[in-house]
Amino acid sequence: MSKLLSVGYWVFFSFILLFIALPMVVVLAASVSPTSHVTFEFWTWTLEWFGKLWTSKWLDPFILSAKIAAIVAVISGVLATLGAYAVAYEKCPGHDAIMSFLLSPLAVPQIVKGVAIVLFLSSAGLFRYLGTPGLIAGHIILTVPFAVRMIATSMYNFDKNLDRAARILGASWWQRIRYVLLPLIKPGIFSGMTFAFIISFNNVPLSLFLVRPGQSTLPITVINYFEYSLDPILAAVNVASLLFILAVIFLFERIGGFTVQIHGGSK
Amino acid sequence: MRLGGTMPSLRGYVPLIPPVTILMMFFALPMGMMIGLSFQDGDTGSFSLTSYERFFTDDLALDGFFRTIVMSGLVAVCVTVMSYPIAYFLARSTSRWRAVVFALAIAPELAGVVLRTYGWLIILEDQGFVNDLVIQLGLIDRPLPLSHNMFGVVVGLTHVLLPFGILSLLTNIQGIDPNLEKSAQILGAxxxxxxxxxxxxxxxxxxxxxxxxxxxLAASAYATPALLGGIKFSVLATMIYQQVLFYINWPYAAVMANVLLVIVLAIAFTGARLESRLNSKLHVR
Structure with a gap:
């Protein structure tokens, strides 16, 4: 009985791991299969679909997405550091309530935030800000709470005695920020920014409302193309953008020095 | 820190000005406007409940509403059942495979919802991977309806949300004292x-x-139900999208968005209360 249970557990366990890996493996195989028929006969595999990505049809949305994600990562990094500084480091009066406000966008579904922002821009006569500026504003709302949470955690862990020591040794306020606090919370800031970059780059529910013709992000372009066919070029686009994300994480990790343990958090 | 200044206590709030302003402008204000709009009459702009009345008497809308609930319920159960063994393994294992399983469990988050949904489409489609395989093996002669229905959507969403289930169970199981299990086993359980x-x-x-x-998260997902569910599969998220971009009926879109918001907030709120009650109960023992 016990043995049966144990076998059952491992079978179920392997099934789940297979379930998790399967779609990724299939997309990888699809991106190198010669036809739209996915094949695992690796001797027929080809990179021709990746070659076809070098057209403005795919490059333009990719560049726009990367640009928006970079801007969003930097702005939300700055905003979140400021917010976390006041709330988690200085612990200004009412910091709990302010923290809840900074995290409040997390409680609202993305699609609801998207509707709210598009209605706001439209009815305030700011229609022309749909597209890139709207996308940046929307994504910032989405990413700031995550970044605040990550940076605040590293501020909570900061040993205040270091600050005291620097003060006794005569460091000014700015010197203490610049040479004591910032270097120590740098990993937190960079993991917050990396997270912001990934969320923005992959985002669908908000971007859906904010893109406009000629200014469409990569995931939205891919989704719109879905409706026509399951062209293997889509698999190539997806694999390429995953590789890009991995490269960005690697780069940020190099600069920021956070040891990656990307946690999910809620969307 | 206090470099003079007559109101030192206010200085602490200065860094908050940029983030709070941005959140006010692009989050709080738009949310307020959207909620206000849902209570407005489309033509006159005066207070009215007509949009809500329409929602709760519209068969199609209610159909989407209930489909959202059923879909999210199924996904919640599947995610939790499938997360449990993985989370338990991650919490208790000391084997070197632990890191591999952890990476595998969390990595899909990096890939984004579009890649994963695309993968499931290739797998579940009529001419897809699974149907191809099963037909070639001669088990059936017509493709199984695996996509463009509830089944496909639940599979896709379960895959997207597994990391969330795994992480929340992992935190919990890591908090359980392993000695309890050991002593029970020693005592012959x-x-x-x-x-x-x-x-x-x-x-x-x-x-x-x-x-x-x-x-x-399932109730507010858009991409997976839209792509794996097909045109006829409408849930609140897809209906909201259609109202905004195709029918351009903003008050009605605002109503649907508010209904979704209320569902999500109500569940999060009762959940938080339930959790804290359960936790205090467990710690009293």
Whole structure:
């Protein structure tokens, strides 16, 4: 009985791991299969679909997405550091309530935030800000709470005695920020920014409302193309953008020095 | 720190000005406007409940509403059931495979929802991977309806949300003292009864939080139901999108968005209360 249970557990366990890996493996195989028929006969595999990505049809949305994600990562990094500084480091009066406000966008579904922002821009006569500026504003709302949470955690862990020591040794306020606090919370800031970059780059529910013709992000372009066919070029686009994300994480990790343990958090 | 200044206490709030302004402008204000708009008459702009009345008498809208609930419920259960063994393994294993399983469990988050949905489409389509295989093996002669229906959407969403379930169960199970299991085993309890009488009861808070987070995220997902569900599969998220971009009926879109918001907030709120009650109960023992 016990043995049966144990076998059952491992079978179920392997099934789940297979379930998790399967779609990724299939997309990888699809991106190198010669036809739209996915094949695992690796001797027929080809990179021709990746070659076809070098057209403005795919490059333009990719560049726009990367640009928006970079801007969003930097702005939300700055905003979140400021917010976390006041709330988690200085612990200004009412910091709990302010923290809840900074995290409040997390409680609202993305699609609801998207509707709210598009209605706001439209009815305030700011229609022309749909597209890139709207996308940046929307994504910032989405990413700031995550970044605040990550940076605040590293501020909570900061040993205040270091600050005291620097003060006794005569460091000014700015010197203490610049040479004591910032270097120590740098990993937190960079993991917050990396997270912001990934969320923005992959985002669908908000971007859906904010893109406009000629200014469409990569995931939205891919989704719109879905409706026509399951062209293997889509698999190539997806694999390429995953590789890009991995490269960005690697780069940020190099600069920021956070040891990656990307946690999910809620969307 | 206090470099003079007559109101030192206000200085602490200065860094908050940029983030709070941005959140006010692009979050609080738009949310307020959207909620206000849902209570407005489309033509005159005066207060009215007509849009809500329309929603709760519109068969198609109600159909989408209930489909959202059923879909999210199914996804919540699937996510939790499938997360549990993985989370338990991650919490207790000391083998070198632990890191591999952890990476595999969390990595899909990096890939984004579009890649994963695309993968499932290739797998589940009529001419897809699974149907190809099963037909070639001669088990059936017509493709199984695996996509463009509830089944496909639940599979896709379960895959997207598994990391959330795994992480919330992992935190919980890591908090359970492994000595409890060991002592029960030493006292002669079978694996099954350790599971039933010790681990499962103690991980109820983790199970609840996994169910809740999966439910709320499933209810607000757009891409997976839209792509794997097909045109006829409407849930609140897809209906909201259509109202904004095709019918351009903003008050009605605002009503649907508010209904979704209320569902999500209500579940998050009752969930948080339930969780804290469960936790305090467990710690009293």
């Amino acid at each position: 079978s694996r099954l009864s350790v599971l039933r009488h010790i681990i499962l009861p103690l991980s109820v808070p983790g199970i609840v939080s996994s169910l809740l987070i999966a439910f709320t």
